Amino acid sequence: MPPPNEGAPALRLEDVRRSFRVGKRVVKAIDGITASAAQGAVTGLIGPDGAGKTTLMRLIAGLLRADAGKIEALGIDVARDPLAVQARIGYMPQRFGLYDDLSVRQNLDLYADLQGVPADERPARYAELMRMTALGPFTERRAGRLSGGMKQKLGLACTLVHPPDLLLLDEPTVGVDPVSRRELWQIIDHLTHSAKVTVLFSTAYLDEAERCDAVLLIHEGRLLGGGPPAAFTAQLAGRSFFASAAVSRRRLQERLARAPDVIDAVIQGSRVRVVTGAPTPPDAAALALDLPGLTFAPTPPRFEDAFVARLRALDAAAPSAAAPAAPSAAAAPPSAAVAPPAAASPTEDVIAVTRLTRRFGDFVAVNDVSFHVARGEIFGLLGANGAGKSTTFRMLCGLLPPSEGALRVAGFDLRKAAASARGRIGYMAQKFSLYGDLSVERNLRFFSSVYRLFGARQRRRIDWAVAEFDLASQMSATARDLPLGFKQRLALACALMHEPDILFLDEPTSGVDPLARRDFWRRINALAETGVTVMVTTHFMEEAEYCDRLAIMAQGSVLTEGAPETIKAAARTKARPDPTMEDAFIAMIEAAADAPTQASRP
Amino acid sequence: MMASLRRLRGLLRKEFLQIWRDPSSLAIAFLLPAVLLFLFGYGVSLDASNVPLALVTQRPSALAASFAGAFEQSSSFRMRRFLTIQEAERAMTDREAQGVVWLPSDFDRRAISGGNAPIGVFVNGVDTNTARIVEGYVQQVWAGWLAQQAAEAGRPAPLPIALQPRVRFNPTVNSRDFIVPGLIAMIMTLSGALLTALVIAREWERGTMEALMVTRVTIREILIAKLIPYFVLGMGGMAATVALGVFRFDVPLRGSLWALTVTSSLFMLAALGMGLLISTVARSQFVAAQIAIIATFLPAFILSGFVFDINSMPWPVQIITYAVAARYFVAILQSTFLAGDVWSVILPNAAALIAIAAIFLGAARALARKRLD
Numbered sequence: 001m002p003p004p005n006e007g008a009p010a011l012r013l014e015d016v017r018r019s020f021r022v023g024k025r026v027v028k029a030i031d032g033i034t035a036s037a038a039q040g041a042v043t044g045l046i047g048p049d050g051a052g053k054t055t056l057m058r059l060i061a062g063l064l065r066a067d068a069g070k071i072e073a074l075g076i077d078v079a080r081d082p083l084a085v086q087a088r089i090g091y092m093p094q095r096f097g098l099y100d101d102l103s104v105r106q107n108l109d110l111y112a113d114l115q116g117v118p119a120d121e122r123p124a125r126y127a128e129l130m131r132m133t134a135l136g137p138f139t140e141r142r143a144g145r146l147s148g149g150m151k152q153k154l155g156l157a158c159t160l161v162h163p164p165d166l167l168l169l170d171e172p173t174v175g176v177d178p179v180s181r182r183e184l185w186q187i188i189d190h191l192t193h194s195a196k197v198t199v200l201f202s203t204a205y206l207d208e209a210e211r212c213d214a215v216l217l218i219h220e221g222r223l224l225g226g227g228p229p230a231a232f233t234a235q236l237a238g239r240s241f242f243a244s245a246a247v248s249r250r251r252l253q254e255r256l257a258r259a260p261d262v263i264d265a266v267i268q269g270s271r272v273r274v275v276t277g278a279p280t281p282p283d284a285a286a287l288a289l290d291l292p293g294l295t296f297a298p299t300p301p302r303f304e305d306a307f308v309a310r311l312r313a314l315d316a317a318a319p320s321a322a323a324p325a326a327p328s329a330a331a332a333p334p335s336a337a338v339a340p341p342a343a344a345s346p347t348e349d350v351i352a353v354t355r356l357t358r359r360f361g362d363f364v365a366v367n368d369v370s371f372h373v374a375r376g377e378i379f380g381l382l383g384a385n386g387a388g389k390s391t392t393f394r395m396l397c398g399l400l401p402p403s404e405g406a407l408r409v410a411g412f413d414l415r416k417a418a419a420s421a422r423g424r425i426g427y428m429a430q431k432f433s434l435y436g437d438l439s440v441e442r443n444l445r446f447f448s449s450v451y452r453l454f455g456a457r458q459r460r461r462i463d464w465a466v467a468e469f470d471l472a473s474q475m476s477a478t479a480r481d482l483p484l485g486f487k488q489r490l491a492l493a494c495a496l497m498h499e500p501d502i503l504f505l506d507e508p509t510s511g512v513d514p515l516a517r518r519d520f521w522r523r524i525n526a527l528a529e530t531g532v533t534v535m536v537t538t539h540f541m542e543e544a545e546y547c548d549r550l551a552i553m554a555q556g557s558v559l560t561e562g563a564p565e566t567i568k569a570a571a572r573t574k575a576r577p578d579p580t581m582e583d584a585f586i587a588m589i590e591a592a593a594d595a596p597t598q599a600s601r602p
Numbered sequence: 603m604m605a606s607l608r609r610l611r612g613l614l615r616k617e618f619l620q621i622w623r624d625p626s627s628l629a630i631a632f633l634l635p636a637v638l639l640f641l642f643g644y645g646v647s648l649d650a651s652n653v654p655l656a657l658v659t660q661r662p663s664a665l666a667a668s669f670a671g672a673f674e675q676s677s678s679f680r681m682r683r684f685l686t687i688q689e690a691e692r693a694m695t696d697r698e699a700q701g702v703v704w705l706p707s708d709f710d711r712r713a714i715s716g717g718n719a720p721i722g723v724f725v726n727g728v729d730t731n732t733a734r735i736v737e738g739y740v741q742q743v744w745a746g747w748l749a750q751q752a753a754e755a756g757r758p759a760p761l762p763i764a765l766q767p768r769v770r771f772n773p774t775v776n777s778r779d780f781i782v783p784g785l786i787a788m789i790m791t792l793s794g795a796l797l798t799a800l801v802i803a804r805e806w807e808r809g810t811m812e813a814l815m816v817t818r819v820t821i822r823e824i825l826i827a828k829l830i831p832y833f834v835l836g837m838g839g840m841a842a843t844v845a846l847g848v849f850r851f852d853v854p855l856r857g858s859l860w861a862l863t864v865t866s867s868l869f870m871l872a873a874l875g876m877g878l879l880i881s882t883v884a885r886s887q888f889v890a891a892q893i894a895i896i897a898t899f900l901p902a903f904i905l906s907g908f909v910f911d912i913n914s915m916p917w918p919v920q921i922i923t924y925a926v927a928a929r930y931f932v933a934i935l936q937s938t939f940l941a942g943d944v945w946s947v948i949l950p951n952a953a954a955l956i957a958i959a960a961i962f963l964g965a966a967r968a969l970a971r972k973r974l975d
Contacts, residue, residue, distance in 0.1 A: 058974055061815075061816045062816070062972075062973070063812065063815055063816065063972075063973050063974045064973060064974055064975050065973060065975060082972065082973075083818065083820075083972075086816050086817065086818060087818050089816065091813075091816040092813075093809055093812040093813055094809070095808075095809035096809065096813055097805070097808060097809040097810030097811065097812060097813030097814065098810070099616060099620065099810060100808070101619065101620050101623040101624050102616060102619055102620070102623075106615075106616070106619060109612065109615075110612050110613070110615075110616045111817065112612075113608050113609055113611065113612025113613070113615075114609050114612055114613070114814070114817040114818065114819050115817055115818060116605045116608065116609070116818060142623075155813075158813075159813075
């Protein structure tokens with residue numbers, strides 16, 4: 001629907017610039033952004049981590065001062081009169097500052113006091129907010145004891161306690177479970193329609209772009225494009241296809257990514273999504289030799305396709321950029337440098353988890369979880385923050401003893417031989433546990449020596465890593481100064497130094513841009529092809545598509561387990577013939593929530 | 603104005619609720635001072651007691667035994683007897699004795715004839731402080747014994763006339779009476795600075811400060827809302843610590859309670875102001891605690907004149923001591939505890955505290971910005 005545009009925009013940015021000093025480097029967090037947001041509309045601020053979303057939000061809220069340029073919010077110059085702006089906006093920072101020791105009600109009272117809401121208006125306002133957020137039954141509960149999604153909704157309620165004219169929401173949905181995410185969007189839609197609030201909404205989830213009236217796509221501090229989401233996808237009309245062939249989907253994807261005129265090829269379910277440079281499908285005849293039974297079916301473009309297309313165009317325009325080369329150049333199948341793991345029957349489960357439970361005090365973080373992962377499989381644990389993914393992971397890596405249940409990794413019982421099992425595991429932590437002050441080469445040397453690689457063998461593995469992960473250009477750069485995508489590659493290289501049989505990846509591509517994510521998954525797929533078992537946690541629904549099988553977790557339990565296609569098929573209804581992974585997740589959670597309530601009803 | 607008061611009331615209510623529900627502030631205000639006072643109150647001592655001393659009697663006699671008895675009766679020393687000076691010196695080298703008292707072979711003869719029995723005293727000078735204390739104590743015991751001998755023999759006391767030291771204000775020369783007030787100043791500096799610095803750093807860490815910043819609240823309101831609750835808490839801790847000093851350590855409180863309360867309030871404002879100033883630069887609790895210890899606790903310990911005499915410091919260091927709030931409070935506390943309301947001491951030091959509190963609070967107000975950069 002077109003945004004209701006009533007005269008002047010609610011927000012105007014004019015060549016805004018802001019840089020930060022990081023060590024000796026000056027980082028241009030915002031590098032000349034000119035944009036505007038229409039009144040009464042939801043404007044999405046979309047971009048990967050480090051694109052400058054939070055800095056821009058803080059600049060608009062008057063929490064940071066711009067180096068140059070002009071910001072006008074609700075017709076007020078923010079630099080000149082930040083207090084006047086702050087009186088009329090609502091701002092919800094990434095980690096909204098709720099007071100954990102205070103109850104829901106006391107948090108609301110505090111913000112009502114701070115925002116000057118008169119006492120006689122409060123009961124009505126509170127009632128409305130509680131109805132909107134469904135927090136009514138929990139007003140006396142302390143904020144610290146709410147679930148992640150409920151905290152986020154309370155944060156939003158506190159921001160809205162005095163109805164703002166402009167609402168700034170900094171990544172309110174990242175890491176939140178899909179049900180709460182949907183509820184947050186319902187609240188936002190309600191606000192713009194009934195209260196005519198202007199909303200600026202930042203997110204790293206590209207699929208949320210399509211819910212916005214207008215989108216500002218930012219990347220590395222610059223505006224990559226602006227306008228209604230339909231305008232982005234319209235440029236790609238007729239250029240998106242689903243490919244299928246009588247080969248494995250990974251082989252199909254890998255081959256298509258190298259085909260001429262293919263801009264993007266990603267695995268989606270059992271098929272491969274292809275975006276071409278021109279509105280014609282790739283030349284099936286030319287590819288048929290390698291890919292028997294290759295067919296292309298047109299599909300409507302999505303926002304991510306447009307983002308990738310723009311990034312590719314950017315790369316082509318500036319070939320000197322340090323960004324990883326497009327797969328077409330680097331996509332020669334990775335050499336089988338990771339030796340296939342030594343003999344074991346291929347059907348054997350490399351990871352076997354049986355009735356695993358972990359308690360912290362009276363809190364059950366992981367509750368009766370069982371699953372098996374076969375050799376060479378990519379297995380995903382999908383769930384919101386706090387679902388128990390990381391706790392399960394730590395137990396699998398032998399970092400945390402389970403309270404109950406059995407764990408076998410690479411044939412070792414983790415309760416008895418955690419150290420032996422760890423020698424066969426490669427682990428890449430969420431925040432890439434690299435030594436920021438050491439150079440790339442020093443990091444490689446350190447991590448290889450930790451795995452007891454010395455002398456010629458160490459040299460050989462480092463050479464392999466440098467060649468495999470294109471690290472040569474940055475060998476002497478300190479790890480801290482590397483771009484996010486590069487850090488990710490280095491972290492993966494460090495985790496693979498000792499040629500592990502099993503690779504654990506904790507939120508590996510959280511927040512990196514779509515190109516870096518594709519590059520990363522290309523490598524992971526290649527590893528899996530050589531027999532390495534990969535286990536991955538993620539809160540990105542999209543990422544689940546890359547897995548052979550996955551388990552969906554919520555509140556410590558596994559809701560369902562299976563191939564992505566099977567899980568999605570289970571959520572198929574007449575009204576929704578082609579459900580997304582998120583739809584499936586929501587259907588699953590709702591089914592789980594309904595079951596006990598129905599049972600308890602007389 | 604009304605809106606401002608309502609915001610302040612909201613913030614204050616939040617702060618008190620948090621203090622009540624999260625015991626960490628209560629621990630800093632009450633537990634930390636109590637633990638430190640017990641630890642240092644018993645640990646730090648400027649008195650010599652149970653100092654091991656070697657006694658060499660070259661020719662045992664009744665007189666020598668009487669002299670040795672004078673040492674053994676003193677609680678300051680623990681005597682070990684040796685027959686030769688060489689053995690005694692070896693014991694001193696091995697740090698088994700802090701000093702040697704040597705009665706030469708003519709001790710008896712000269713004591714009877716001249717009434718002035720010379721003795722040899724060697725003190726281990728490695729630890730100069732202890733050496734000086736031991737030297738003084740040995741002299742006192744010796745002079746006391748000589749005087750006693752003279753009195754028994756009906757003779758006038760030997761010349762030179764032994765000094766009769768009269769210590770004012772601390773008649774038993776119990777260094778604990780002098781240390782505890784100093785400790786209170788030092789401990790409350792740390793407690794006060796930590797209270798404000800940590801709670802603000804905690805708000806930064808948890809992201810609550812960023813959310814506060816974009817409301818209509820002003821920086822002044824945020825600072826006042828931190829100052830009032832932690833002033834109440836800090837004064838509570840102060841009262842508890844003073845009570846502990848008076849009732850547990852038996853330190854006399856000779857001055858008036860109201861003078862102590864007023865000056866303590868001034869000092870608490872200075873300490874809290876220091877914490878607020880720290881909070882303008884430290885945005886994690888770890889950094890805030892580090893700075894608070896280095897910037898408040900250590901100077902209060904070393905530069906307040908409570909352990910080390912300020913007059914014997916080189917002048918550049920002396921100048922720095924003027925910036926240490928504890929310096930003035932130590933002077934005030936030592937006066938109110940041991941001497942009474944000595945206005946000539948209390949008033950100038952209280953004036954200095956007012957100035958320091960004003961500087962810290964003013965600097966915190968000037969440096970705190972309603973921005974993140």
